[in-house]
Structures are given as C-alpha cells and as structure tokens.
Amino acid sequence: MNFFILSIIKAAVVAFILLTALAYLQWLERKVLAHIQLRVGPRRVGPHGLLQPLADVVKLITKEDMIPSHVNKIFYLLAPFIAVMFALIPIAVIPFGGDLNIPAFTVGGVTIGPIHSTMELTDLNIGVLFILGISGLGVYGVALAGWASNNKYSLLGGLRSSAQMISYELPMALAIATPLLALNSLSFRTIVNAQSGYIWGFIPRWTIFQGPFPFMFIAFILFMIAAFAETNRVPFDLPEAENELVAGFHTEYGSMKFAAFFMAEYCNMVTVSCVATLLFLGGWHPLFPEAYGSNFIPPLIFVGAGLISFMHAASPSRPLDRFTLPVVGLVSFGLAAIFMAGIFLVPTVGAALMPLFWFCAKVIAVLFVYIWVRGTLPRFRYDQLMSFAWTFLFPVAIVNLFFVALWVALT
Amino acid sequence: MDALLFMIFAAIAVVCGVNLILQTHPISSALSLIGVMGALAALYLLLGGEFIAAAQLVVYAGAIMVLFVFVIMLLNAGTEHKTPMGKGTWAKYAGVPLLVAFLGLVAYLVQSIVPATDNVVFGEFRKGTALEIGRALFTTYLLPFELTSVLILIAILGAIVLARKEID
Numbered sequence: 001m002n003f004f005i006l007s008i009i010k011a012a013v014v015a016f017i018l019l020t021a022l023a024y025l026q027w028l029e030r031k032v033l034a035h036i037q038l039r040v041g042p043r044r045v046g047p048h049g050l051l052q053p054l055a056d057v058v059k060l061i062t063k064e065d066m067i068p069s070h071v072n073k074i075f076y077l078l079a080p081f082i083a084v085m086f087a088l089i090p091i092a093v094i095p096f097g098g099d100l101n102i103p104a105f106t107v108g109g110v111t112i113g114p115i116h117s118t119m120e121l122t123d124l125n126i127g128v129l130f131i132l133g134i135s136g137l138g139v140y141g142v143a144l145a146g147w148a149s150n151n152k153y154s155l156l157g158g159l160r161s162s163a164q165m166i167s168y169e170l171p172m173a174l175a176i177a178t179p180l181l182a183l184n185s186l187s188f189r190t191i192v193n194a195q196s197g198y199i200w201g202f203i204p205r206w207t208i209f210q211g212p213f214p215f216m217f218i219a220f221i222l223f224m225i226a227a228f229a230e231t232n233r234v235p236f237d238l239p240e241a242e243n244e245l246v247a248g249f250h251t252e253y254g255s256m257k258f259a260a261f262f263m264a265e266y267c268n269m270v271t272v273s274c275v276a277t278l279l280f281l282g283g284w285h286p287l288f289p290e291a292y293g294s295n296f297i298p299p300l301i302f303v304g305a306g307l308i309s310f311m312h313a314a315s316p317s318r319p320l321d322r323f324t325l326p327v328v329g330l331v332s333f334g335l336a337a338i339f340m341a342g343i344f345l346v347p348t349v350g351a352a353l354m355p356l357f358w359f360c361a362k363v364i365a366v367l368f369v370y371i372w373v374r375g376t377l378p379r380f381r382y383d384q385l386m387s388f389a390w391t392f393l394f395p396v397a398i399v400n401l402f403f404v405a406l407w408v409a410l411t
Numbered sequence: 412m413d414a415l416l417f418m419i420f421a422a423i424a425v426v427c428g429v430n431l432i433l434q435t436h437p438i439s440s441a442l443s444l445i446g447v448m449g450a451l452a453a454l455y456l457l458l459g460g461e462f463i464a465a466a467q468l469v470v471y472a473g474a475i476m477v478l479f480v481f482v483i484m485l486l487n488a489g490t491e492h493k494t495p496m497g498k499g500t501w502a503k504y505a506g507v508p509l510l511v512a513f514l515g516l517v518a519y520l521v522q523s524i525v526p527a528t529d530n531v532v533f534g535e536f537r538k539g540t541a542l543e544i545g546r547a548l549f550t551t552y553l554l555p556f557e558l559t560s561v562l563i564l565i566a567i568l569g570a571i572v573l574a575r576k577e578i579d
Contacts, residue, residue: 075438124461125461125540126461126462126465126540126541129462129465129466129469129541130465130468132465132469132473133452133465133468133469133472133473134468136468136469136472136473136474136477137445137449137468137472137473139473139477140442140445140477140480143477143480143481143484144438144442144480146484147438147484155484155487158484159481159484159485162477162480162481162484163481165477166474166477166478166481169473169474186541
C-alpha cells in the first residue's frame with residue numbers, strides 16, 4: 001500500500017512540475033528568440049512577461065472549440081490525445097537524481113516512516129528501449145491529425161512527418177546504441193552511475209569525454225541532429241512549414257486541441273533533452289568535483305539572480321515592477337538559502353537537491369541549444385532533409401557504431 | 412493483480428482484433444492492429460519477456476505499422492465496398508457453428524497435449540532480459556539468427572529490384 005501512495009505522490013509531483021515546465025519553456029523560447037532577433041519578447045504580463053504562460057493557457061481554454069465540418073471526426077478528436085499521451089509517458093522512466101532518503105517524521109501524531117526511494121517514477125532495466133518504443137508511437141498523433149483533417153496541406157504535413165520520423169529514427173537508434181555499447185547497460189540509472197568520477201581529477205567522466213574520444217562525441221552530435229528531426233524542430237520542422245503548408249498537420253485545429261500538439265512538441269523536446277543528458281552528459285553528476293566547490297554553484301546562481309532582481313526593482317521601468325521584482329528576488333534568495341542549508345545544516349536535503357540541480361541545469365542547457373538553433377538556422381528543403389538522413393547521417397552512424405564496437409571488443 | 416492485468420490486456424487485444432476485421436476503413440483497421448500490438452507488448456511484459464515487449468513496440472507498433480499507415484494515407488484508400496454474398500450464402504448459416512466447433516477442437520487439443528503442470532506463472536520467467544536474449548541469440552541460436560538476417564537482406568534486395576523502374 002505504501003508503494004502505491006508513494007507512487008501516486010511522485011507521479012503527481014512529476015506531472016505538475018513537467019506541465020509547469022512546458023508552459024515556461026514556451027516563455028523561455030519566446031524570450032530567447034526575441035533577444036536573438038533584437039526584440040524584447042513578452043513583457044506586459046508580469047515582470048518580463050513571467051505570467052505570460054498563464055495568460056496563454058487562459059486564452060487557449062476560453063477560445064471557441066470548433067470542429068470543421070469536413071473532418072473525419074473520430075480520428076480528428078483522437079489525434080491530439082495520442083500525441084499528448086505518447087509525449088507524456090516516457091517521463092515515467094527518466095531518473096532525475098540519486099536516491100531519496102527521508103527519515104521518519106511525525107505529522108499530527110501519525111508517524112510517516114523512513115522513506116527510501118529513487119528520484120524517478122520507475123526504474124525499468126530496459127528504460128532506453130522503452131523510450132525508443134513509446135516515442136516511436138508519437139508519430140501516429142501527427143500522421144492521424146494530418147489525415148483526419150481532410151485538407152491537402154494537413155495531409156502533406158502528416159505524410160512528411162511519418163516519412164521523416166521513420167528515416168531519422170534509424171540514425172537516432174544507432175547513436176543511442178553507441179553509449180549503451182560502451183557502458184554495457186540499458187538502464188538509465190546504471191548508465192549514469194557509470195559516468196561518475198573524474199579523469200585526472202577534474203575532467204568529468206561523462207560519456208562524451210569517455211571511451212574512444214572522438215567517436216562518443218560524434219555519436220552525441222548525431223543524436224542531437226536526429227533528435228531535432230524526431231521532435232519536428234527547426235531546421236527540420238517540415239511537417240509544419242508555415243510558408244509551404246499554412247501550418248501543416250495542425251492547420252484545422254483550434255483552442256485546446258491546438259495547444260495539445262504544442263504541449264506534445266515541447267514535452268518531446270524535454271524528453272529528448274533528458275535522454276541526451278542521461279546518456280551523454282553525465283546525468284546528475286556535477287561539472288567539476290565537489291572538492292573544487294561545485295556545491296556552491298547553485299546558491300551563487302540564485303544569489304546573483306536575486307541581486308539582479310533587486311537592482312532592477314530599484315529603478316523600475318514600469319510602476320508595478322517596484323513590487324513584483326522584489327518578490328522574484330526574495331524567491332531566489334530563498335532558493336539560495338535552501339541550497340546553503342542543504343550544504344551546511346541538513347546533509348540529507350543537500351544530497352537530494354544537488355543532483356536534481358545539476359540534472360535540471362544540463363537539461364535546460366540542451367533546451368537552450370534547441371532554441372538557439374531555431375533562432376539561427378533556416379529550414380531544410382524536403383529532398384535535402386531525406387538525402388541528409390539516408391546518405392550522410394545513417395552511414396556515419398553505422399561507421400561510428402562499428403568503431404566503438406571494435407574498441408569495446410579490443411578492450 | 413497480475414491476473415487482472417492479464418484479463419484487461421487480453422480483452423483489449425481481442426476487442427482490437429475483432430474490430431480490425433469489422434471496420435471497413437483501412438485506417439481504422441490499421442489503428443486496431445496497433446492496439447493489438449500494444450496489448451501484446453503488455454502481455455509479454457507481464458510474462459517477464461521485457462526485451463520482447465520493447466522490441467514489439469519499437470519494431471511492430473513503431474516502425475512497421477507507421478509504414479502501413481503511411482502507405483494507406485499516401486494512396487488515400489477509401490472505405491471498402493461489401494461484395495454481395497452470391498454463392499457463399501451457406502457460409503452465413505454454417506459459419507458460427509463451425510467456428511464454435513473449431514475453437515472447441517483447439518481448446519481440447521491444447522488441454523490434452525500440454526500438461527497442467529506447464530502452466531505459466533506470472534513473474535516466474537526470468538530469462539527475458541536483454542542480456543539473456545542476446546546471449547541466447549549469439550551462442551545457441553547463432554546460425555538461425557544469421558540465416559534470418561541474410562534472408563531479410565535478400566528480401567529487401569528483391570523488393571528494390573522489383574520496385575525499381577528501368578531508367579534509360
């Protein structure tokens with residue numbers, strides 16, 4: 001029974017954080033893109049547009065939920081569900097940090113016994129395969145949406161996405177197989193544990209720095225390229241190329257159904273970033289050893305954020321900023337205080353928070369690369385996309401895997 | 412718990428399988444087939460064959476069926492038309508009794524051939540991990556494995572040769 005309650009609590013926490021993160025990822029994307037293009041981005045709702053995601057959600061929910069008369073109704077309604085469902089499921093097997101040990105405590109006379117758990121929903125020992133399998137099913141949402149809309153632009157978008165996802169799944173699977181081969185496991189937890197420690201005392205033993213050096217790095221680059229295509233992101237966003245296909249597969253969708261596709265896309269981005277972090281970037285292991293003070297990075301970052309907030313509050317650009325920015329600053333200082341307490345006063349909290357911080361920091365860094373690329377690169381042409389996958393990415397991935405296999409066999 | 416899950420997924424598989432035949436639209440049939448594949452993957456997982464379950468999802472539900480759906484969408488296949496029964500009207504009346512007889516025969520044979528002690532117990536089979544499967548494939552069953560690979564390669568080459576247009 002304990003197991004069920006714990007699982008439900010963990011699932012609720014993870015789902016809440018994930019959905020909030022998805023909303024704010026949209027905010028981050030708009031902000032970063034705006035600054036790349038020398039604009040300021042959302043600024044009206046809350047300080048620096050921080051409440052913009054909330055306003056967007058309200059807008060999308062209250063919009064008229066219209067179903068065009070010419071669509072195939074069942075599949076038209078089913079498609080967004082499929083897209084969101086298969087985007088959310090993979091999070092269940094992604095570990096966010098090390099072990100979670102909560103000592104026994106008493107609330108209102110009821111003792112809640114010592115809890116030992118792991119920071120993930122479930123530790124599947126075929127976690128990597130599970131993610132490959134489920135994310136492969138996500139294509140049905142897009143393909144069905146395109147087909148059921150009964151619109152030639154949508155159909156073209158759906159067809160493009162199915163062809164694109166089949167093609168890029170191969171190099172992605174081969175790139176994923178490379179670290180699995182070198183680290184000899186299919187479980188995310190084992191893979192991350194195999195990446196702990198440091199080479200010469202300061203270079204982290206992450207997969208991209210490990211093993212036969214250039215090959216792991218090549219595998220990482222291949223994985224990122226294929227992942228961009230799998231998540232339909234620029235420069236491979238052919239299924240929704242707006243200047244060719246209006247909006248591609250979601251042309252006929254509106255209100256929350258439209259939002260569902262966006263949620264699925266951002267959720268897939270988060271999943272792929274998590275996989276990249278776990279397989280190649282050392283999971284929750286810090287950037288440099290604790291002996292050199294890596295534990296003090298999170299409090300420093302939050303203190304810096306708090307100071308900047310207060311500095312801007314001193315000379316507000318809008319009258320309300322005098323009140324909102326100090327709140328942001330206080331929250332940052334609070335987070336810094338929690339981390340400091342974790343280091344010096346309550347080691348159990350620190351042991352749980354530090355891995356979580358490093359994991360989130362790496363995932364956000366990968367997500368930033370996603371947005372950066374979107375702001376930088378133009379879109380591929382469709383034939384270029386296909387020939388790139390089959391004549392360049394796939395052979396390189398095979399040769400790369402071959403060399404790593406040779407290295408594994410020889411050592 | 413295991414038995415309950417088994418019943419749920421078995422029911423999903425059967426319902427999807429029946430739906431696959433009853434539906435007249437190819438896309439509905441293809442989606443039902445995906446449902447069958449997914450339910451089968453869950454059943455494999457229940458039996459302890461976790462690698463097979465993942466392979467089922469990756470290969471059948473994720474790759475082959477995507478290709479099916481892709482082709483159906485590309486050809487824009489419409490609803491099938493029912494052909495009139497014609498000569499086979501007796502199948503209408505004899506079909507159901509024959510089906511019952513056939514199922515009864517199968518059930519009887521399974522009962523008599525397989526001893527009751529060979530019943531599957533949930534969670535008892537521990538050789539379904541990727542490690543065990545890999546070891547079996549590359550030691551005990553190496554020859555059949557390699558022969559199958561060559562066979563599939565020949566099939567791919569044959570398909571390309573047949574599908575290629577003569578370019579002058």
